[in-house]
Amino acid sequence: MIFVLGATGKVGRHLVPALLDAGTGVRALTRDPAKARIDPRAEVVRGDLDTSDLPALLAGADRVFVLTQGHNTDREAAVAQAAAQAGVSHLVKLSTTGVHFGQKDAITRAHAEAERAIREAGPAWTILRPGAFMDNRFAWIGSIREEDTVYVTETDPPSALIHVRDIAAVATLVLTTSGHEGATYELTGGEALTTAQQVAALADAIGRPLKYVEETESAAKDRLIRTYGWPPKAVDGLFALKRESAPHERVVFDTVERLLGRPPHTFAAWARENASAYHHQE
Ligand SMILES: NC(=O)c1ccc[n+]([C@@H]2O[C@H](COP(=O)([O-])OP(=O)(O)OC[C@H]3O[C@@H](n4cnc5c(N)ncnc54)[C@H](OP(=O)(O)O)[C@@H]3O)[C@@H](O)[C@H]2O)c1
Incomplete structure (x- = not known):
């Protein structure tokens, strides 16, 4: 059984069904099962990483997908240690490309320290380091719905945004097949687009x-x-990260295609898939 942290989040909500489709059992963590919309085939457990009994949550798990919000190294170190004690065989951590590029902002530094805690805990490990998510462009919903306008910071660089479904697909591969132990994978989309190109693709999709x-x-x-x-x-914190990541966001890694044997999803496809979110409200 695979224990998924962040099961209701951007990556987790794609990862849970993908793992179930691959034929594995899934235990999905959320602080609020009543509110969470999690695939009914999964075992849903209520828990809070700050207050719950971690060994009890982890009991019986073979592998763990480690994603925590808030960039709290202590949380991930505690999960890694409890997992080692519970006999977990493999930890897969969601990190960021910022660690590859040696970024010095607080969010990236916390990921770098958490990676170290995962590597040193004992179980086999795999680190997934995605760049910026296409889903970050949901931040444009308000001004598009209200005034058909996108405000972008003038210093925002071209970015090889990645679809969260591609991150979930790589995580599924790594969690369900062998040969990825001890690997660190940088993950991006297949092309870097300027913010003007992203807005044009979105306009096209929205119509x-x-x-x-x-x-x-x-x-x-x-x-x-x-x-x-x-x-x-x-x-x-966000702008400190943006300043540090700006020189690197255009870098495209071929890892998604190498691992999955197909190109990553494009921003245009993401925009078509999510176009209805930007429609005017009645
Ligand atoms: N956005 C990007 O461009 C980008 C790029 C690279 C890396 N990342 C990394 O991706 C990770 C996730 O990012 P996100 O902020 O967008 O979050 P998210 O994964 O969309 O959502 C947060 C998840 O964490 C769970 N959670 C929060 N606090 C918890 C707690 N105390 N105990 C248990 N579960 C808890 C939430 O579950 P419930 O609410 O259901 O409890 C939810 O499933 C971060 O580490 C971030 O650095 C993001």
């Missing part, structure tokens, strides 16, 4: 023109704080 507006970093920060209610500290 109406979108206005593309570049704004300064301070205007972009203000928008997140004032319009979207982000805590200023989280905004600073």
Whole structure:
């Protein structure tokens, strides 16, 4: 049985059905089973990584998909140690390409430390390091629905965005077949697109023109704080990461195609799949 942390998140909600389709048993973790919409074939367990009895949650698990929100190294180290004690054979951690590029922002540093904890815990390990997710473009929903406009920070670089379903497909391969123990995989989409190209692809998929507006970093920060209610500290953390990742976001790795034997999903396909999310609200 494979224990999936973050089962309700962006990667996890694709990973759970993909593992079940591959024929494995899945235990899916959530803090709120009543709210969570998890594939009914999975065993759903309630738990909080900060307060629950980790050995009890992990009992009987063969492999664990390790994804934690909040970039908390201690949490992942605790999971790794409890997994080792529970006799788990393989840990697969979701990290970030930032570690490959040696980025110095706090989020990337926390992932680097958590990778070390996973490698040192005892069970076999595999590290998945995706770059920026296509799903990050859901942040444009509000202004597209309200005013057919996308505001982008003028310094945002071209990015080889990855579809979360490709990350889930690689995780499924790694969790259900042998030969990936001790491997670290950088994962991106197949092409780097500028923000203008991303907006054009989205406009095409939605079927109406979108206005593309570049704004300064301070205007972009203000928008997140004032319009979207982000805590200023989280905004600073995001921009620290953006500054560090900007020179590397255009780098394309061929790992998805090498591992899966097919090209990664394109941003245009992602946009078509998710177009209805951007439609005007009645
Ligand atoms: N977005 C990107 O471009 C990008 C790129 C590279 C790497 N990453 C990495 O991807 C990871 C996930 O990112 P995300 O922030 O978008 O989150 P997410 O995976 O979409 O959602 C967070 C998940 O964590 C679970 N969770 C949160 N707190 C928990 C707790 N205390 N105990 C148990 N489960 C808990 C939530 O489950 P419930 O709410 O159901 O309990 C949910 O399933 C992060 O490590 C991030 O650094 C992101």
